[in-house]
Amino acid sequence: MRLALPGFSILDRYVAREVISPFLVGVALLTFALVTGRMLKLTEMVVNHGVTLGEVGHIIGLIMPAFLELTFPMAVLLGVLMGFGRMSSDQEMTAARACGVSLYRLAVPVMAFAFVVYALSSYFAFSLRPWANSHLRLTLYELSQSRTTAGLREKVFNSSFPGLVVYIDQMNDADSTMTGVMISDARDPKQQNTIIAKRGILLPDEKNRSITLRLFDGSIFGVEQSADTSHVTSFRVYDLSISPEMAMGVTDLDPEEMSYPVLEQTIHEARAKGKPDYLAETELASRYTVPVATLLFALLGVSLGLRPARGGHSERFGVSVALFFLYYSLMRVSETLAQRGRLDALVAMSLPNVVFAALAFWLFYRAASDRGDQGRGPGDLIWDFVERFERSRQPA
Structure with missing residues (x-):
């Protein structure tokens, strides 16, 4: 019917x-x-x-x-x-x-x-x-929060984050701690930085829905192309903020x-x-x-x-x-x-x-x-x- x-x-x-x-x-x-x-x-x-x-x-x-x-x-x-x-x-x-x-x-x-x-x-x-x-x-x-460290490998130049190249000598997946960290930050074409730190850890920021890469005991080597100058800055603690959209390649x-x-x-x-x-x-x-x-x-x-x-x-x-x-x-x-x-x-x-x-x-x-x-x-x-x-x- x-x-x-x-x-x-x-x-x-x-x-x-x-x-x-x-x-x-x-x-x-x-x-x-x-x-x-x-x-x-x-x-x-x-x-x-x-x-x-x-x-x-x-x-x-x-x-x-x-x-x-x-x-x-x-x-x-x-x-x-x-x-x-x-x-x-x-x-x-x-x-x-x-x-x-x-x-x-x-x-x-x-x-x-x-x-x-x-x-x-x-x-x-x-x-x-x-x-x-x-x-x-x-x-x-x-x-x-749970998968970012899976994309980071030891003794490899990782480019999982757009504009960043991360090198890690040793990494502990259990607590997301890292030792021997080197980062090339080219997110701002006018000012490119190279960051070297003895230790680091990934911290989730639930309030801002972002991830903070906290680095300890290191230096920042910066180059400003517009002024053709460079600078070196030492730090005890330095926070590098990474949004989940940046980690997964999604635009705002x-x-x-x-x-x-x-x-x-x-x-x-x-x-x-x-x-x-x-x-x-x-x-x-x-x-x-x-x-x-x-x-x-x-x-x-x-x-x-x-x-x-x-x-x-x-x-x-x-x-x-x-x-x-x-x-x-x-x-x-x-x-x-x-x-x-x-x-x-x-x-x-x-x-x-x-x-x-x-x-x-x-x-x-x-x-x-x-x-x-x-x-x-x-x-x-x-x-x-x-x-x-x-x-x-x-x-x-």
């Missing part, structure tokens, strides 16, 4: 099924591609920091919301292109429109599905991703970790002080605007999917990647303008949506009203560009 959803006809369920299947495949493939890009760093954590595979799986689970937030819009575009492309190639779209079913009616299940994905993407942006990012920082801190993403109320409060407090926090304002604006791309890509996919592609699914996949790359590039430019205060954050982050909304509505109107040339489907400019590019690559 098949469950019938109220208000959804057989046509709606058929179109939705044709779109959802490639959408799920697209989410899996695109997410896997993003995770693969992090595999080198994750492998380094296993090898150099002694992190277990279970802990790596936990870290992947925490960064997955950020990945899915990016893959959802592209997967929707890919799913609609594949689904409508398949139905168009089999003349099902021609048959449906010959029976009086308009493109507006065919787009109803697609846009309904897009609204569901939009709601899910908004939930990720406003709630799940900030929660996951804050827990990721806490997880990295906990790992850094404070606005992305804030919940919606905290983010709004941060923005209002910064405005009240006369020093706007453009990073926080850009993050808040992106949470509103980026999920909207899901709806625009769905509408765009309906129009572009009506025309059969010579290259089949591979060509449609290439077009979806190209369109998403264009959107992502516009988003990065808008993000830069907003973070530098050149434009209001909401206005700047809305620019990619405005461009794609104009393109999507124009192509959909042409397709729905059959205003294209005879025998040519909507989106001819895009498809013709793809075909010309393919011909240019073929040997003469």
